[in-house]
Structure formats: C-alpha cells, structure tokens
Amino acid sequence: DAGVTQTPRHEVAEKGQTIILKCEPVSGHNDLFWYRQTKIQGLELLSYFRSKSLMEDGGAFKDRFKAEMLNSSFSTLKIQPTEPKDSAVYLCASSLGQNERLFFGHGTKLSVL
Amino acid sequence: QQQVRQSPQSLTVWEGETAILNCSYEDSTFDYFPWYWQFPRESPALLIAIRPVSNKKEDGRFTIFFNKREKKLSLHITDSQPGDSATYFCAASQGGRALIFGTGTTVSVSP
Numbered sequence: 674d675a676g677v678t679q680t681p682r683h684e685v686a687e688k689g690q691t692i693i694l695k696c697e698p699v700s701g702h703n704d705l706f707w708y709r710q711t712k713i714q715g716l717e718l719l720s721y722f723r724s725k726s727l728m729e730d731g732g733a734f735k736d737r738f739k740a741e742m743l744n745s746s747f748s749t750l751k752i753q754p755t756e757p758k759d760s761a762v763y764l765c766a767s768s769l770g771q772n773e774r775l776f777f778g779h780g781t782k783l784s785v786l
Numbered sequence: 787q788q789q790v791r792q793s794p795q796s797l798t799v800w801e802g803e804t805a806i807l808n809c810s811y812e813d814s815t816f817d818y819f820p821w822y823w824q825f826p827r828e829s830p831a832l833l834i835a836i837r838p839v840s841n842k843k844e845d846g847r848f849t850i851f852f853n854k855r856e857k858k859l860s861l862h863i864t865d866s867q868p869g870d871s872a873t874y875f876c877a878a879s880q881g882g883r884a885l886i887f888g889t890g891t892t893v894s895v896s897p
Contacts, residue, residue, distance in 0.1 A: 706884055715889035716830070716875065729884050764829060771882035772818045772837075777829035 677778035679765050685784045691753040694781045697746055698767030706766045706775065707740050707750050716764070719750065723770075755785045789813060790878050792888035800896050805863040807891045809876030814857060816878040820885070821850065821861050823872045830875060834861075866895045 678697040686692050698705050707719040720740035721729040731738075737756075742748045752759055762782050766775040789812045799805045809819075820835035836843040836850045836859070843850045847866075852859045863870055873892045877885040 708887075713889075716887035718884050718886070721884040772879065774820075774832045775822075775830075775885065777831070779829055 677765055677767055677776050679763075679778035679781050681781060682779060683782050683784075685786065686755045687786055688757060689754040690785075691751065692755055692783065694750040694752075694763050694765075694783075696748045696750070696765030696778060698748070698765070699776050700746065701769070702767035702776070703745075703770050704768045704773075705742060705748050706768075707748070708764045708766065709734075710762045710764055710780070719763075722748065752783075755783075757785045759783060760785050788889070789886050790876055790888040792874075792876050792891050794891060795889075796892040796894070798894045798896060799866050801866060801868060803866050805866050805870070805893055805895070807861040807863075807874050807876070807893070808858070809860065809888055810856075810858045811878050812857070813878070813880060815880045817881070818879045818885075819850070819852065819859055820877050821848075822875045822877060822887070824875065824890075825872045833874070863893070866893075868895045868897050871895050 680695045703724050705722045708716045710716050718731045719734050722742045725742045740750045762780040764777050764780045766777045768775050791810045793808045821833045822830040823833045824830040834845045834848050838854050841852045847864045849862045871894050873890045875890045876888040879885045
C-alpha cells in the first residue's frame with residue numbers, strides 16, 4: 674500500500690537554477706497539497722489541488738513557484754529561479770477529500786547555495 | 787500575520803505529568819481543527835481533530851478542549867511518556883480550504 678512518494682529526497686541547487694520536485698499521491702486521493710516547512714515559519718501552503726484543479730495558490734509564493742498536476746497520480750513543483758532563502762523541506766500531502774486526514778510524503782530537502 | 791498561533795514554542799515535562807499546548811486562531815469561520823504531530827526526521831501525521839460542534843474531543847491520553855467564543859483550543863497530554871516527545875502542530879481550515887498550520891510546539895518528555 675503505497676503512501677505519498679516524493680522525489681528526490683535531497684536536492685542541492687545553485688542560486689538561479691530551476692529545480693523540479695515530484696510527488697505521487699496516494700492512489701484514489703482527490704486532494705493534493707504542497708507545503709514548505711522551515712523551523713521559523715513552520716508549514717506554509719504553496720498549492721492545493723482538488724481533482725487536478727488548482728484551488729489555492731499560496732499568495733507569497735506565486736512569482737517563482739509553480740505547481741502542476743499533470744494527472745491524478747502525479748504532481749510537480751517548479752521553483753524558478755531558486756534563491757538561498759528557498760532552502761527548506763518541501764512536503765507533498767494528499768487526502769481523500771475535504772477535512773480528511775492528510776498523508777504526507779517524506780519530503781524533499783532543498784539546499785540552495 | 788499568523789492566522790493560527792501556538793504557545794509555548796517548546797515545553798519540557800516529566801514522565802507522568804500533563805502537558806498543555808495552546809492554540810488560538812483569527813478567523814471565526816474556521817470549522818475544522820486537527821492536531822498533527824511530527825517526530826524527528828519524519829513527516830507530520832494526524833493525531834486528533836475536533837469540529838466546533840463539540841467543545842471536547844478525547845482519544846486515549848490526548849484531549850482537545852475547544853472554546854469557540856474565545857477562539858482558543860488546547861491539547862492536553864495526560865500521563866506523558868517519553869515516546870510523546872515530538873513537535874505538535876495545531877491547524878485550522880474552513881469551507882474545504884487547505885489547512886493553515888501554526889508554527890508548532892516542541893514537547894520533550896523526560897523520564
């Protein structure tokens with residue numbers, strides 16, 4: 674029974690690079706979320722999809738962050754161009770629907786030099 | 787501005803004591819309040835959740851107390867165990883929107 678799968682687990686990027694993070698939600702889940710986690714800010718919403726449609730886009734992240742859901746079983750988060758302040762853990766989560774338990778992936782730890 | 791606030795930032799209790807974690811929120815239309823916990827080097831996982839129709843939700847040693855009028859809730863961990871040492875996140879949402887998380891309370895339980 675596969676949970677949420679995120680790749681890669683670690684990513685190191687130079688400032689100004691474009692990076693793409695990937696997520697496969699739990700099979701059958703309709704909702705998919707991207708969150709960024711840092712010690713200071715905690716968990717911040719980047720994007721929220723329901724049945725592949727973008728429902729919410731984290732306001733502070735619109736300019737360089739773009740999430741897409743190409744099909745019901747695959748999503749990407751593109752950061753372009755990367756900046757050192759983007760260094761964080763990027764978490765993907767999925768759920769069956771409204772107010773249902775979120776299942777988180779292991780996350781991608783991004784370091785931008 | 788943080789819509790969901792948590793206090794304290796960190797908390798240390800002795801094994802067997804009760805740990806009390808506080809959470810407050812801004813938006814009175816929030817209608818779902820889960821708590822997630824996160825162990826070191828792991829991802830957050832759902833611990834317990836409450837909806838405003840109730841003012842208390844209990845699951846074993848974990849109890850949520852909810853005060854709608856004051857827009858506050860708290861998580862009580864009774865008979866704390868070293869295995870409860872984790873970071874606890876209060877979260878809130880309304881109308882099916884995405885969860886908004888607080889910044890977390892790190893709990894350490896000393897044996």
